[in-house]
Amino acid sequence: MSQESRQASRQELHAVEWADDGLLLIDQTLLPDRLERLRVTDVDTLVDAIRRLVVRGAPAIGVAGAYGVALALRQAERAGWDRTALLAAIARIREARPTAVNLAVCVDRVLPLLDQGPDAVLAEAHAVLREDEQANRTMAGHGADWLVKRVGALRPLRLLTHCNTGALATAGWGTALGVIRELHARDLVEVVYADETRPLLQGSRLTAWELAHDGIPHYVQADGAAAGTILRGEVDAAVVGADRVAANGDTANKVGTVAVALACAEAGIPFLVAAPTTTVDLATASGEGIHIELRGEDEVLEWGGLRTAPAVSRGHNPAFDVTPGRLVTALVTERGVLEVAAGQLPADHLHGP
Incomplete structure (x- = not known):
């Protein structure tokens, strides 16, 4: 360093x-x-x-x-x-x-x-x-309170996150990582599993750097290890961010997120999405209407400028995937927490009192 x-x-x-x-x-x-x-x-x-x-x-x-x-x-x-x-x-x-x-x-x-x-x-x-920074700090408190109530606080929590959602991804403090930082401030984090986030390694390069910055114990793991870590009972909850939330609660986030959500549903643990209200797009009815950015093929066909796939191979490189709202246990914004899988939708949240 x-x-x-x-x-x-x-x-x-x-x-x-x-x-x-x-x-x-x-x-x-x-x-x-x-x-x-x-x-x-x-x-x-x-x-x-x-x-x-x-x-x-x-x-x-x-x-x-x-x-x-x-x-x-x-x-x-x-x-x-x-x-x-x-x-x-x-x-x-x-x-x-x-x-x-x-x-x-x-x-x-x-x-x-x-x-x-x-x-x-x-x-x-x-x-x-x-x-944005104030919203992040407020949502961090809401998310931490909800997780403590939902999972319990008899011991520090084992958390999993995907991609980078900290101060580096925001105006300050962070969204999903902001929730983790708030729990850490309450001495309620045992360990964080940070998915490496292929192909550009935002988890290992950035999230791990921020966790080290805050002195939060953590492991970096391959994206493909996340589901197994969850299903072995080594995680109490997953906390991720979002790049867009549709009106029905479908959520676009870094590619690989939907696999984490599926594993959480199978394991029966919370899958929490943390995002400010500016990320909620009521004009988009569902995830089907979210444009998924396709990035350059070289990001998955090369490493460090060296080709790692056969010359004839093509690269499929979606930057995001969509998690159906039925898999989102809760969405936390600066306005509070919605239990999306239970039928509380962003439109109700944003148009409420």
Whole structure:
């Protein structure tokens, strides 16, 4: 671990920050070996950073998208863009990753302020960031309370998580990993099983790095080991995040999540999804309407630039899968907990008192 990485372990992580008229993004493609920040001052660099997963996680790319509108306005002023060119640049940001709904939601939130100039857009983007971190901390409390009530607190819990849902994936604190951090603060975590998350290893590179950052005991395991770990009775609950939640409770998350949900259902243990309300997409009726991003074939056909499959092999590389709502024991947001498998749906939650 580098000296900067050791220093980061003593302070809160912020994946997305605004400083000196530009964005600072923790370059998550370099972790855990190096902790470096990429400075972003133009639309091309931001779109590339989102697509390459320099910044990733639905809430984090949503915040980056909101700031991206301010970047686009400033670039338009420098370059003399007309309105058409400006809107085209903003559309490129909005569409940089199609599955996570937060990106479009956060861009759309700041768009009405476009004619008021970059300072007004920037102020609203700051609000998006503050609200996301506060929502994460609130949902962490709700999720921890629900798990303690559901599973019991006679001993610390053995938890499983898939992909990265911590401070690196959000404006701060985290969603599913935020719930785990809250339980750890209550001395209620025995161990966390972190799935490695093929093909880009967000679990072993990022989640394990954050767990080490917080001093939380953990194992990294192959994705294919998760179901067996659950069925052997070594896990009390699985806690995962989401990139989009449909109105019927179907949930899109990192590919491999649905296998965890199926194993939890077979084992009779809770499968908890933690996500802010900005991730709930009431305009999408079910998981069938969620666009699943297909990434480049080389991510599964190569490793470290070396071919690991026969030359004639093709690569199938969906970045996400959809877990049916009937397998989601509960959905926790900043507004509380819905027991989705029992028939409580996101629409009721968001439209309730």
